[in-house]
Amino acid sequence: MSEKRHAEAREPLVHLSKRASIAPPMAWAIRLIALVLGLVACGLVAFLLVDKLREHPERVGDFYYCFIRGAFGTSRKFWKFLRSLAVLLCIALALTPAFRMRFWNTGGEGQTLVGVLGAIAVDFYLGGKIPEWLLLLLMLAASLLSGAVWGVIPAIFKAKWNTNETLFTLMMNYVATYLVSYFLVIWIPNGSSSLSKLQNGKLPALGNDYLLIILIVLALTIGLHIYLNYTKHGYEISVVGESVRTAQYVGITVGKVIIRTMILSGMLCGLAGYLIAAGMDQTVTTESAGGQGFTAIMVSWLGKFNPLAMILTAGLIQVLHQGAAQISQDFDVSGAMPSMVVGIILFFIIGSEFFINYEIHFRGHGARAGKEAVK
């Protein structure tokens, strides 16, 4: 009879259970293990794909050292690292109020891009005709306004007709890209393929070209931390995010909060666009935001929507990016390899969240694990 076989195989080999809570050191240990495993997996893949590494296996140390050299190798690289971190963090900060409200703003890319476009448009038409300080202020206003408009359109639709914000904000990214293409056609003189760097509208250097942007974003991080945790607006955002019905029950006008928060979210994306336009590029392309609007979603999510924690997650992702760039330089690889390195490590880090939320029991160990937990 199958009875006996049943009895032997009665407990599944592995089964999962959701953890009630996890001690923070344990959670960090799991994340660290994930990072290490990710790096190992990266090494294995690199060994298969990178000729130089296969021929010289002894250079494996160099391979991993790239991650440190990419971001911290020289003082210039370090400043660049901090500034890129700041811009990425700025977009992530912008998305965070919306995310806390469970408004999945996937339009950071487009909102940042129109921010760049707004600043460059002002620079293009008024540059040299008005004082530099006034130009910079007008560029800032244009960036904030463009970002806010881009953010508020999906919010109005969500508040009035409950449209899906994820799709809506995502589609707005494409509209932003084509809007930039349109203006480039108008602005670029015949024969040239891109808009050359504009002469005016450049943020003043504070010691060096990097520090001002870093300080602005640092102040923004602290400001947003306070806004989200210690103000009435921040409290309303949390209530709406947790339960729309609770919000209605206590008399919060949900639509108003959605619109107000998305104006803020779009505006801060616009600010990131301004930092890119006036602080770094002085020009605009369809790639000005460079995918950071999407990377920022991950920064915010990995940082658990906590502005201070996001400094770390933005830093981690930036280290990976610059490390990958260093690898492609040092090991003569091009194409998809650097992106793969970043992808593999992020896969492991995001995957670790599963093990933080769930516990795995193996056959025969379940009972013991339970007893230990009781103690």
Add this chain to the structure above:
Amino acid sequence: MEKQLALQMKGITKRFGSVLANDHVDLDVYRGEILAVLGENGCGKTTLMNMIAGIYYPDEGQVLIDGQEVVIRSPKDAFDHKIGMIHQHFKLVDLFTAAENIVLGVREQGAYNLKEVNTRVAGIAERYGFHLDPAKKVYDMSVSEKQTVEIIKVLYRGADILILDEPTAVLTPQEITRLFNVLRRMKEDGKSIIIITHKLNEVLEVSDRVAILRKGEHIATVNTAETDEAALTEMMVGKKVDLNIDRPEPMNPAVRLEVRDLSLKNAEGIQVLRNISFEVRSGEILGIAGIAGSGQRELLESIAGLQPLESGEIIFHNPKKDKPVTFFHKSLKRVKELAAQDAFHDVNLNGVSFRGMSNKAIRKWVESGGVLFREDEIMNLRNKTPLEIRELGVRLSFVPEDRLGMGLVGSMGITDNMMLRSYRKGHAGFLDRKKPQALAEEIIRELEVVTPGVSTPVRRLSGGNVQKVLVGREIAFTPKVLMAAYPVRGLDINSSYTIYHLLNRQKENGVAVIFVGEDLDVLLALCDRILVMNGGAVTGVVDARQATKEEIGLMMTRTSREGREEDR
């Protein structure tokens, strides 16, 4: 006739993380008996039964059927061993007919022949005394009919052991009697019936034996004939409990809230409230009885300003007679308007007129407390938002049915949940957490809330403690009207009595209390008057000191057919 063992459980243990849901439970079930499994909410009754039904797998222990050890890993295994469970929340496809639901998932040889199924279903129904039309769609059915479908579904699959999880929770007294008759006929037919319940009178009425669980442990199994309510309660709770609910006499009742001709359509355009009129008086508890979904939730939400009314008035009588006028909820302009209507008098009962006075002088007079209301203030709350209602100075508290989805924010701590009602206070943009924290600490102390701290997310607290936090907050705002929807649902006996006590204390303070309940025994013992609803209409208001359960039960179903047909 000698009793024959149908099912045995030996040393069944189940853990969820660190929680021990069942601790070495032994239980025997015989053929041809009704066994009641009795215990408070969260004692592990349902978990235990889910292990026989194949929903969970035990960590330790054995299950024996007819003396043979069996392994039940899925609901299908359970069916193979002729075990069927009727869950508390029905698992039916709304768009299918009764018969279609019954055959869903049954693997039989031969073609799918609905006619034959209908005949078989009708046969089963007749045998045990059910009334069921096999061709009726589930969405057309009442709760009791849906339950019938669930029971026939497991009988159709040949179940000999039937487990019913809280089968009476949603039924009227008459339907409960009918269900019990069916259960008795099944018992006579040799089937084993296990009913999970926490209602003592039902246990005594229908069961042959009672197994009592407490905190996951099997305390005892006793013959029903040899026990009584007090003994069962003591085993269930672990100590003697006074089951009497106090009912103080109302003191100086005065009309506090009037609902006139209120009608409401829901978002789908279906009429959910029809011409509802009633009044609530200060110092009394008005109970609202009715089958779940008869419009109780919508009625309370309408009063709280959460539903856009179709028609009707909600009149609040603010007890302001001879109380000083303040600028707390009124502008100077409004005060002047009211004075022009001769609404005020002074301390010597002379009329107040502001004619010829400067604004400054008026302010000074009012702020000195020398201007008093002549009569209670009458306010119409119709189509006011919750915020507007509060700004009018109407102290209306509402304990909604959905505690964590509406009354509280699950991920926030007690302090932040205290702020929900009051965070707007003050003009600064920043939150003041000092007062809410003091309030949180007071509620934890006064109501004996078990929590690791004021910032532990309330989601992690037990049902009883969550409810104490919510009721505590709503009472803290010294309401004039307190509405509570199913405030003891899912609570253990001690927490339930804490809540009854709190409501009684509010009543003694002159608050008009509205209590929506599902347990008619409790409604009859706690309330002064009971309003009965069915199909969104009021079918009667009775004096709770005189009325009987049967009377209310009839009102709960009265005109239900007519009500249904109007919708079509």
